[in-house]
Amino acid sequence: MKRLKNLILRITPKSFSKRIALLVAVLAFFTMLINILIVFLFEYSNDSKNAQYSIDSQFSIMKKDVSEAIITDDIYSLYTMISEVSKNIDHIDNIIVFDPQGNYITDAKVLRKPPQEDNRLTKIEKEVNAGVSPVGVIAFYIDKRSILIDVLGKVEYLAISNTIIILLGALAGIYLSKMLTSPLTTLHAQLSQVNVLDLPFKFSLPAYSSSETCQLKEIIEDLSCRLKESLEKISHQQKEMSRSERLAYLGTMSAGLAHELKNPIMSINLVIDSMVQDNANDPQFLEDYKIVKSQADKLVYRINEFLEYSKPVKIEKTAFSLFSLASQIKQQSYSEKLIEIDMKFDIPEDKIVFSDLEKIVQLCQIMLHNSIQANASQANIAMTVTDDNFRMVYTDNGKGFADADISKIMLPFYSTKKEGVGLGLAICSTILDAIDGQIEADPSYKSGACFIIVFPAGENQQL
Numbered sequence: 001m002k003r004l005k006n007l008i009l010r011i012t013p014k015s016f017s018k019r020i021a022l023l024v025a026v027l028a029f030f031t032m033l034i035n036i037l038i039v040f041l042f043e044y045s046n047d048s049k050n051a052q053y054s055i056d057s058q059f060s061i062m063k064k065d066v067s068e069a070i071i072t073d074d075i076y077s078l079y080t081m082i083s084e085v086s087k088n089i090d091h092i093d094n095i096i097v098f099d100p101q102g103n104y105i106t107d108a109k110v111l112r113k114p115p116q117e118d119n120r121l122t123k124i125e126k127e128v129n130a131g132v133s134p135v136g137v138i139a140f141y142i143d144k145r146s147i148l149i150d151v152l153g154k155v156e157y158l159a160i161s162n163t164i165i166i167l168l169g170a171l172a173g174i175y176l177s178k179m180l181t182s183p184l185t186t187l188h189a190q191l192s193q194v195n196v197l198d199l200p201f202k203f204s205l206p207a208y209s210s211s212e213t214c215q216l217k218e219i220i221e222d223l224s225c226r227l228k229e230s231l232e233k234i235s236h237q238q239k240e241m242s243r244s245e246r247l248a249y250l251g252t253m254s255a256g257l258a259h260e261l262k263n264p265i266m267s268i269n270l271v272i273d274s275m276v277q278d279n280a281n282d283p284q285f286l287e288d289y290k291i292v293k294s295q296a297d298k299l300v301y302r303i304n305e306f307l308e309y310s311k312p313v314k315i316e317k318t319a320f321s322l323f324s325l326a327s328q329i330k331q332q333s334y335s336e337k338l339i340e341i342d343m344k345f346d347i348p349e350d351k352i353v354f355s356d357l358e359k360i361v362q363l364c365q366i367m368l369h370n371s372i373q374a375n376a377s378q379a380n381i382a383m384t385v386t387d388d389n390f391r392m393v394y395t396d397n398g399k400g401f402a403d404a405d406i407s408k409i410m411l412p413f414y415s416t417k418k419e420g421v422g423l424g425l426a427i428c429s430t431i432l433d434a435i436d437g438q439i440e441a442d443p444s445y446k447s448g449a450c451f452i453i454v455f456p457a458g459e460n461q462q463l
Contacts, residue, residue, distance in 0.1 A: 020180065024173025025166060032162035036155055043151040047091065048142070052124065054089040055140045059126045063138075067128050070097070070136045075106050082138070083108045091150070093121055093143040100134045120145050183209035187217060200224040269296050313359070313434040317458065320357045322383055328361045329368075329381065339372055339379055339396075346384040353390050354458020359431045366424045367394055367451065373417055374398030376448060390457040397448040406443045 062081055069078040082095040086108040096107040104113060122142040128135050183205045190203050201224040203217050272292055279285040326343050364381075371379050376398030384391045401409060401416060408414045410429045415422035425439075432439050437455025444450075 020173055020177035022173075024176070025170040028166040028169035032159070032166060035162060036159055039158055040151055040155050043154050044147060047147045047150060048122075051089060051091045051142050051147070055092075055124055055126070055142075058085045058089060059138065059140075063126070063128055066097070066138065067130050067135055070099070070105070070128060071130060079106045079108070079110070082106070089140075091143050091146040093141040093146070095141070096139045097128075098137045098139065100136060102137070105136065182206060183213040187213070187220075191220070200228050265296055265299055269293070269300070272296075313430055315356045315359065315434050317355050317435075318357060319352050319354050319458070322351055322353065322385070325353070325357060325360060326383075328357070329364045339368060339376060341368075342378065342380045344380070344382045346382070351385050352458075353385060355390070355435055355455060359435065363428045363431050363453070364394075366428055370424050371396040371398050371449065374400070374449065385457050388457060389454050392453040394451045394453065395445060395448060400446065400448045401441060403443060406441050409441060410439070 062085060065081055066078060068074075069081065078097055082097060086092045086095050092108075094107055094109050094111070096111075097105040099105055120143060122144055124140045124142065126138045126140070128138060186205060187203055191201075194201050201221055203221065205213060205217055209217075272289060276286075276289060279289075322345060326345075329343070330341055368379060374396065376396035379394065379396045382393045405416055409416070410425050411422070412426040413422045414426075428439055432453065432455055435455050437453065439451055439453045442450040442452060
């Protein structure tokens, strides 16, 4: 069985078109064999039945005359009758007449004796009666070889016609295979000539292409579109990574510089604070002091931003209620005295959140500071907690962001304010990354800024 399989694999052509042509030829050949066999069996059976029918017909005509010839012992007349009948019936080898006891009387070939047993002959006996009394038996011997030769003659013409049909079928198979494989060949030729720079690919196929080939073409074109999108994303990501690396290097360098500047500025603050007592009655000095103090504090704030962004975020998770979180956020607004906060809860205030309270308060402080810088007078904070996540929606009535800035505001050193350095939201994003959270701006909010903050709520319990 294995050898037969290997032989079939060895003789099977590699080309798809040749396989189809071979398949058509093999099917036509076996169809021819089955057809010839069916015709042969039908013709053989039909000729045998016709011979029997002729015997029955001739016997019904001659039986009366045969009966009289046997009774009168007219051998010549009997011979003449059976000789003529043998000529009128196809495939008859001989006709022999016997008496009721089985003794030979005469035959059509004048053999003067009954034939020996022969497998080539089929014997059909007909009883001859005079009234109700049997007077003899006529034995008709059908030549099966004659029937076979006649049938083979008919099948010969059928075999020739079927051979012609096989040849025509093979030619049709070759033509059909070329039609079937032509679209694939065309597609292969076009694929071999494409260039990655030509993405996405577009191919043209013959009008008679099969639906499967058209689907394959569509799949390849769709894959080329996806490949183009992936390459564009990779290129964009590479650019972003390169930019992030440059920004990270710049941040590290800036943090080092900020650290070196912080101590001298703190010293300046101490000196001018000590000078206030000596010049408390000098209005010009006090006015200059406020300006210097304000600028020094602003510089210290910026330096602290640099330092905060440059150092790794350390997370210390604790269990706290939303009530304590809200209290600390409101304290920030009281200390600023420049913005009003409206807080809403969709869950009990004693609901526990397991996270870093200090970092979340710092995050809110940065956002409040940004709102104040954007001239906002009102901030709204809506908090909800599910079994898995804490969600806070922060909105204000400040200047908001332009649509072109939405995708960039989380990047470090990107700011929409003239005096900003662009680290506030970058620090918020860093904090949320550290607690497996995320922050995103809502571009559909047009009455100011809107941020959606989500992070894991931790254990599900109440105080």
